[in-house]
Amino acid sequence: MDYVAEALNGSQLAGARLIRLLEEGDPAGVEALKKLYPHTGNAFILGLTGPPGAGKSTLTDRIIAEFRSRDLKVGVVAIDPSSPFSGGAILGDRVRMQRHATDPGVFVRSMATRGHLGGLSRTTGEAVLVLDAMGYDVILIETVGVGQDEVEVVDLAHTTAVVALPGMGDDIQAMKAGILEIGDLFIVNKADKPGADDVVKQLTVMLEMRAGSADGWQPRVLKTVAVKGEGIADTVNAFLEHRAHLERTGALAERVAERELRFFRELVKEMAADLIFGSFQGSGAYADLVERLKARQVDPYSAAETLLAGFSCRAT
Amino acid sequence: MKQRKIRILIAKPGLDGHDRGAKVIAKFLQESGYEVIYTGLHQTPEQIVNAAVQEAVDAVGISVLSGSHNYVFTEVMRLMAEKGLGDVVVFGGGTIPEDDIPELKAAGVKALFRPGTPLEEVLRFMKENVG
Ligand SMILES: Nc1nc2c(ncn2[C@@H]2O[C@H](COP(=O)(O)OP(=O)(O)O)[C@@H](O)[C@H]2O)c(=O)[nH]1
Numbered sequence: 348m349d350y351v352a353e354a355l356n357g358s359q360l361a362g363a364r365l366i367r368l369l370e371e372g373d374p375a376g377v378e379a380l381k382k383l384y385p386h387t388g389n390a391f392i393l394g395l396t397g398p399p400g401a402g403k404s405t406l407t408d409r410i411i412a413e414f415r416s417r418d419l420k421v422g423v424v425a426i427d428p429s430s431p432f433s434g435g436a437i438l439g440d441r442v443r444m445q446r447h448a449t450d451p452g453v454f455v456r457s458m459a460t461r462g463h464l465g466g467l468s469r470t471t472g473e474a475v476l477v478l479d480a481m482g483y484d485v486i487l488i489e490t491v492g493v494g495q496d497e498v499e500v501v502d503l504a505h506t507t508a509v510v511a512l513p514g515m516g517d518d519i520q521a522m523k524a525g526i527l528e529i530g531d532l533f534i535v536n537k538a539d540k541p542g543a544d545d546v547v548k549q550l551t552v553m554l555e556m557r558a559g560s561a562d563g564w565q566p567r568v569l570k571t572v573a574v575k576g577e578g579i580a581d582t583v584n585a586f587l588e589h590r591a592h593l594e595r596t597g598a599l600a601e602r603v604a605e606r607e608l609r610f611f612r613e614l615v616k617e618m619a620a621d622l623i624f625g626s627f628q629g630s631g632a633y634a635d636l637v638e639r640l641k642a643r644q645v646d647p648y649s650a651a652e653t654l655l656a657g658f659s660c661r662a663t
Numbered sequence: 664m665k666q667r668k669i670r671i672l673i674a675k676p677g678l679d680g681h682d683r684g685a686k687v688i689a690k691f692l693q694e695s696g697y698e699v700i701y702t703g704l705h706q707t708p709e710q711i712v713n714a715a716v717q718e719a720v721d722a723v724g725i726s727v728l729s730g731s732h733n734y735v736f737t738e739v740m741r742l743m744a745e746k747g748l749g750d751v752v753v754f755g756g757g758t759i760p761e762d763d764i765p766e767l768k769a770a771g772v773k774a775l776f777r778p779g780t781p782l783e784e785v786l787r788f789m790k791e792n793v794g
């Protein structure tokens with residue numbers, strides 16, 4: 348089966364198997380991605396982050412339905428944590444979205460963090476590229492939602508929504524640190540519970556104090572009851588307004604360009620390290636250097652310089 | 664760097680709301696190092712198989728209590744073949760009468776675990792048939 352051609356034809360089986368190859372670090376996955384790349388760059392990428400239990404998966408289910416009613420195809424990547432002890436995981440975000448499983452215009456892929464920090468899995472970005480190439484118009488990323496450091500999604504998403512919930516009073520204060528800066532949109536979900544308006548007020552005040560984003564977007568605060576589907580159309584409208592704003596101001600192109608450059612530099616670093624260490628495989632001089640380093644006879648800085656000097660001699 | 668992790672879908676079809684068995688298995692498999700995709704209750708065969716396609720799983724485990732096992736398993740097996748998942752291992756658990764087991768196995772269900780099966784037996788089955 349030619350996974351690339353089939354995936355471009357919309358085959359979910361082929362797309363899913365490609366994502367699996369990428370997740371396993373199979374070089375065949377990367378080769379496929381090179382061929383898919385010219386077909387990417389069309390999707391609107393949305394990130395949803397916030398504490399566990401805030402209702403991210405339930406919101407995702409409703410947002411899928413809203414985009415589908417506007418005739419847009421939706422891909423979802425939902426991330427849950429791996430157990431640091433067993434390496435296993437229970438990926439349960441799908442439970443809330445399974446009614447879309449029979450809709451060919453929806454593709455949901457669950458991913459485990461596998462030890463990766465930052466709220467995503469190592470291959471989330473690659474999975475998004477596959478879905479983009481397959482023609483999904485909107486791609487939603489649901490982050491793990493465990494801590495305050497879930498900022499990686501901002502690199503990937505065009506629009507990031509932070510989900511909060513009533514009764515978070517003190518937590519909202521704590522959220523100030525990282526989360527407040529990353530949201531283009533704030534969704535106060537579970538507005539059927541007491542205290543929703545307080546959280547909306549607190550967030551609004553705190554956002555007014557926050558320096559506006561460089562591109563002039565004023566973050567929005569919305570109220571939803573995901574279990575009842577309330578506030579969802581407004582939320583989707585706000586997503587689309589932000590997208591329009593990014594396009595109008597040229598910020599979208601800038602974000603995308605920055606991301607490509609950042610990702611390229613990451614790749615070069617990774618590949619350079621492989622190249623350098625690979626070239627010293629079985630080298631006696633290298634083994635000696637490592638022994639001296641381990642015995643603290645040479646400091647790590649000098650050792651690294653010695654190694655690289657040796658490498659550039661070899662390379663020329 | 665290559666790292667292969669086995670992915671298993673656990674689903675609960677039928678109208679009843681008892682997913683304790685499914686959850687016990689899911690938790691056990693997680694603790695044994697597997698990635699478990701849990702779909703929740705009331706799943707139709709079509710929902711189960713489409714989820715298996717999208718999640719690119721190695722195995723599908725179905726927990727039945729409702730007595731609709733014959734229909735569910737044959738329909739799942741038919742759809743799996745139709746959608747190109749012929750190489751995915753299907754197993755089941757729940758209150759399945761002894762008499763029905765040969766027919767289900769003939770349809771391609773690899774194993775059927777009845778209530779009270781030791782979890783180690785499930786693990787041994789996974790190791791031998793899935794990885
Ligand atoms: N009362 C109420 N409960 C909700 C609402 N949205 C989600 N929930 C419930 O909150 C729980 C966690 O939801 P889930 O979507 O899994 O949260 P996640 O961990 O952020 O993905 C579930 O039991 C949902 O039914 C809401 O608007 N109101």
Ligand SMILES: [Mg+2]
Binds near residue numbers: 404
């Ligand atoms: Mg969730």
